[in-house]
């Protein structure tokens with residue numbers, strides 16, 4: 001099973017990707033997480049990527065294409081993968097096509113997760129995450145039990161640097177400018193399926209299974 005997710009920042013792509021990854025037992029490859037890990041370790045890639053990420057810009061295509069190409073060569077991705085946050089520009093979509101052609105594979109689904117700007121801004125500006133275990137909270141909809149501490153591991157929660165209002169606005173502009181054109185690209189291949197990003201979490205697994213024709 002090979003699936004790509006498209007959708008604005010904060011639309012809930014990551015949540016859907018995780019559900020589908022578990023459903024099909026394939027790895028979820030999240031470029032944002034891989035880049036944040038590189039930043040935390042201050043690798044050469046991380047040092048370069050940090051400035052772009054802090055501003056809400058895309059990290060240059062060549063760097064991300066190399067990162068993903070390496071990841072897709074790992075044995076656990078041989079039977080399938082879920083890509084969350086990639087491709088994000090026409091150059092990245094071309095690079096992914098090349099990899100798929102070279103390995104004789106094709107995408108099974110492109111899932112477009114939709115959400116309006118105002119809901120995105122509300123979601124991201126109130127998002128808090130655990131820097132240790134990655135658990136995600138929302139100050140109103142999913143508040144941590146103890147004020148600013150992770151429910152899972154009690155680490156103090158943080159706000160992602162790029163979840164500040166001015167950076168969120170820039171991420172939305174970049175999405176419209178660079179990533180939205182990919183909807184056309186995949187539409188022409190007849191691949192796109194759409195799911196709303198604000199469904200009840202309880203309904204989500206069944207909805208995703210239905211959209212993918214899994215049952």
Ligand code: ADP
Nearest residue numbers: 009010031032052053057058059064085086088
């Ligand atoms: P979101 O989708 O909510 O903006 P991500 O965690 O997917 O958050 O990405 C955070 C940042 O990481 C992006 O703003 C961008 O700087 C960088 N990034 C992630 N994926 C890519 C990609 N495929 N190409 C370029 N930059 C990326």
